[in-house]
Amino acid sequence: MHAQTVSTEMPASRGIHKLMSKVFRVRPKTATIIAATILLLIVLMAIFAPMIATHDPVELSPANRLQGMSAEHLLGTDAYGRDLFSRVVYGAQVSLTVGLGVAFLCVLIGLPLGLLTGYFRTLDAILMRFMDGLMAIPGILAAIAIVSLTSANLWTLMVAIMVPEIPQIVRLVRSQVLATREEAFVEAAVLMGTPTRTILWRHLMPNTFAPLIVQCTYICAAAILTEATLSFLGVGLSSETPTWGNIMSEGRIYFQLNPSMILWAGLLLSLCILSVNLLGDAARDALDPKMKRREG
């Protein structure tokens, strides 16, 4: 079985290698390739969860509670007799949705705010103080507060995780705009009568993309972790929806009986976050203007 995985993985990783050299225009490091492969597998697992899972992840079966590993239940069952393997597989859906969703929402709101604060100094003075205020609140506490005030569904969860992350995006975009607006080509555009909205859209926004992509990967990783933390603390999604966080939360009482109760969810969570962060590092290296200059 071991030999098999190796032989199937080789061409795949070579394909990824090629793709990534195309995307990033530099030879990726081995760690980057491994991270990309792991992340790809987790994404596939989330997409094809209904096919991979052996049982319905929410099906209760009190007769089979707290069983060990077996052919029927690959990782055993939890305190309600639900199949752990299936729950772990489905858990990837929530984690990835939250990670990508939060990163996307952050850009959707943070990018325009950053562009505006960077260009209009009066707005800057007001809005950035508000952002400073947001940053002063510990992210996890803010998220707990927001979720507690509303019902815990996927949307409120994403909003709760997003709010403390937005100032980071705004500050990043703003700093890029502040630097770029001094460039001669922006002044030339002003002199040619280009309307301000076009200057923002055409000349300033594209320059923020490289650092933005890097920042997004970090936010994605942080969001996955925060979601797991919230679920673990019991303020996340209801335990009916399997997430890696609430699997570990429920399993922690019984993990001496069956280590699988928390081991696999925890392992996948760690791997997922590590991979995203490694990809972020790779993106930063590839998009660094200094590297680009040396390239061509």
Place this chain on the structure above:
Amino acid sequence: MSTENPVLKVDSLVVETDSKDPKQILKGISFEIQPGETLCLVGESGSGKSVSSLTTMGLLPQGALRAAGGRILLDGEDLLQASPKRISELRGSRMAMIFQEPMTALNPVLTVGRQLDEVLACHTSEPANKRRERVLDALEQVHLPDIERMYDSYPHQLSGGQRQRIMIAMALLLKPKLLIADEPTTALDVTTQHQILKLIRELQEKHGTAVLFITHDMGVVADIAHRVCVMHFGVIVEQGEVKQILSNPQKQYTRDLLSAVPSLTPREARALRGPRLVLDVAELVKEYAPPRSLLSWFKKPKAGTKAVNNISFKLYEGRTLGIVGESGSGKSTLARCVMRLIDPTDGVIRVDGQQISGLTAVGLKPHRHRIQMIFQDPYRSLNPRRTVGDSLIEGPMNYGAQREAALGRAAELLQLVGLPADAIDRFPHQFSGGQRQRIAIARALAMEPDVIVADEAVSALDVSVQAQVLALLDDIQERLGIAVLFITHDLRVAAQICDDVLVMQRGKVVEYGPASDVLGNPSAEYTRQLIEVAPGRSWDFANFSPAS
């Protein structure tokens, strides 16, 4: 002369890029320097002159360039074979270097004295008080005032010229036999440049130091060199005594290089083309308010800084007015006020009779296209992510032109500025600096302006490219009758292109009049001084003879 032992002997040195298929940057160059001699390496950008000096100092960027052949003998010792430790010993004690940018060559968080002391502490075992004496002596030798205070100053408290003096003091602390100066005066004003060149010469005579002087400026060469090596694409095209190179160059490349140096003698003013007054600036003031803090409520208000102080001038169609001054004279602030990139504090700006000072952004828009700008740095004035065509049609389309029509016009303009028509679909990074400046000119012309403001538009270009761009501007002006406000620190360029000249110092007008009067027969002391210190004043480069 060659019978003596040279301090530095470079023998068929080859430097190439450190990659799979190496590209040669230096293709086997050889030269030598005798004690007490100044050898100038002169060439345009990309000629390999800086790489030669960096190789000598063992400072080639690791992993990017490497020496692939030849020898560099310092006092007979081959530097290419020496260990990194040995090179490090030699740096400072036997050879030293001063760089172009004195702002970045000194550590901003240490006092000047500490940094000089460090050199001695690394290379000698003298006690601290002895070292301090030597440092003070070195500061004295580079003619810095108030040396005790200088010793305890931080770099930001000093001017550019003072910093370069500190760098020279540092380089000469250990009495090296070889001093490498890589464009040491390029970032400085002409007055400061003149003083620094004098200082290098004086110290050289005193200590018998050999100087390898790298420059792109033929004027500086004429002033300081004993011998000259002309470099082009990694090859030494010609070398010899400075007199001989300047008066009787053998190679065509050298002849072209010398002919491209603009003459200091102002050209004849052209006849007035028409009576239309296209730019009228009256009593323009730009004052920067002093920094305010909460405490300033209780204090007497401080006076602001007047970067532009009561400037008036008139520019008629088809004419060129040069604004000349050293850095900090306010010439760029003036240009930005005229362009309404910043708001003037007081005064009137009229473009073709229409007052544009005091207009709001909305009110200004219908008049923006009449006055356009060409910027100094061609690498930053074009959006790197947009094609040349997109950059050219942006302005016309803002004023309602159809895309197809604007593209057609853009193609014509590219032809006018001497670029191929297919340039329209390419990106700025596919062009050289001179070509980009042509694109910037085409972009300005696309707006069909009455006035073009050129802010140091040729300062970043090599002298041969500079000559081409100036000729292009001249030609366009002739054909289209556009007026040009030409801002420059370079008197030579001003003399060649301007009909009228306005000399600025600390925000004020020093002298204003026809170029032939202001530059040919200056009445103000400051103007006279500026002309006097212009490098290579004694030489008429284009005619290969001393200036009359």
